Amino acid sequence: MRDLVVRAVVPEAPGVVTLRFDEDLGALPGQFGMFWLAGVGQRPMSFSFSDGITVKAVGPVSQALSSLGVGDRLSVDGPLGRPFSIEGSSALLVGGGFGVAPLRFLAERCNEEGMDVRTLLGFRCKDDVFFEHELARFGDVYVATEDGSCGERGLVTCLFSAVSGTYDRAYTCGPERMMAAVRDALGGAIPLQVSLERYMKCGRGLCGSCEMDGLLVCKDGPVFDAAQLGPSFGTAKRDKTGRRVPL
């Protein structure tokens, strides 16, 4: 566990804040930490900066994290897991909802590597949109919302026709069914990496809670090559007891 102090709190959208820490953790895009607040709980969170995370108040831990102020303390076990592999000279990033958070960090690193970056973002509505301008610093950004209140109306995959062309790599993070749709839409034409989320008790390859088809999301992932994944991708997960249930 590492002890952190909140250095800055940046509001991103209603209910979404970025926390920047007093220490650069040396995280790589795609890696996560097991963030812990005493008396509240611990949960895995992807890094959106090498020294920060972006939090949406959903459950008890994320709610408590998102109400932290400058100077507050928290602890983390991490960075953990396999990061995105940044290769080639052009990248297509596809994010949905809260999955956009780690893609910001990835876009920044791809940009630093001199890659041509294009990002597609899908949200439910205008109020949910975040990191649109942040991501525009690293390349072109296209937005879709389900209700059409911002950008194109529809799911993120409806933006594919706007960015047709060839890319050396594609990366996606968001709701798992969306990522499965992205995989299907790309049809294997571009090497695709996906970032997965599962219930984790340990984050360190011991408990098995995050297992899918023999892979451990905490240790073999959370970033996987789409081609590595088995039938559980987009369809099944394990609950807190370890029982396999539909996603």
Place this chain on the structure above:
Amino acid sequence: MNVAGIPLKNPLILCSGVLGISSALFARLEKAGMGGIVTKSISLRPTEGYPPPTVVPVAGGVLNAMGLPNPGVDAFLEEVGEASLSIPLIISVFGTDAKEVAAMVDRVSPYCDAVELNLSCPHAGGLLAIGQNPCLVRSVVASAARAATVPVVAKLTPNVTDITEIGKAAEEGGADAVSAINTVRGMAIDIHQAYPVLSNVSGGLSGPAVKPIGMKCVWDLAGAIEIPIIGIGGISSGGDVVEYLMAGASAVELGTCLGSGGIEQVTAIRDGLDAWCSARHTTYEALSRSVRDKF
């Protein structure tokens, strides 16, 4: 090799509580070189276990208090049904009393090559109470042995004054083997947040730090009982396996090293052990007790 009627491919067995939840992981562990598998500890009903933090890295190992999460025996046996293994599957079970443990053993026996009785989890109150009491150990093991149609392994806790007393009770109760040690009670406080790190406040220590404790327990048990001993505690290399075998173990269980080294660590340990044996023209069986018997 055969240990207490369990036809192991080699002396390396996955310990309970670590990864033993999925048939696909069983297959991956077999491929990595495991000689046998002990599943997560299974109970009659599904158990969620404790909320995170359940695992905390500490100097020399990890502290854990998972709270025995498992999907319950019915769902778990469905999972086992999907496995196709050529190494033995040992189902770990727990229950609150002799009757419940016997019912569990009866239920799982047709699906496995042996059962391991978790009598000793240090962070599940009632269980430790069984494992620390020789009379209860004798009666629970006896009930399990009567219900079992496969060999019964009793897993022992080091959190006792004299582990040989508990080992003898398990032997008298009819255990076919004992495994030792379970984790060593411990805890940690985060001084910055001024709070215990584990959600359960305390838990059990495993990893390299507990190896000398496990070694001493195996050594003492090997002088006190006749049934085979499966050594557990802090093994992360082929040399560590050799050490446990020399002390009196017939096989060993691995757990914490899979977190630090990944599943590939099993291959490194097996290769290290096999290289040792072939360089000295010896066998797993010949190594077992080879130092213990000098005393």
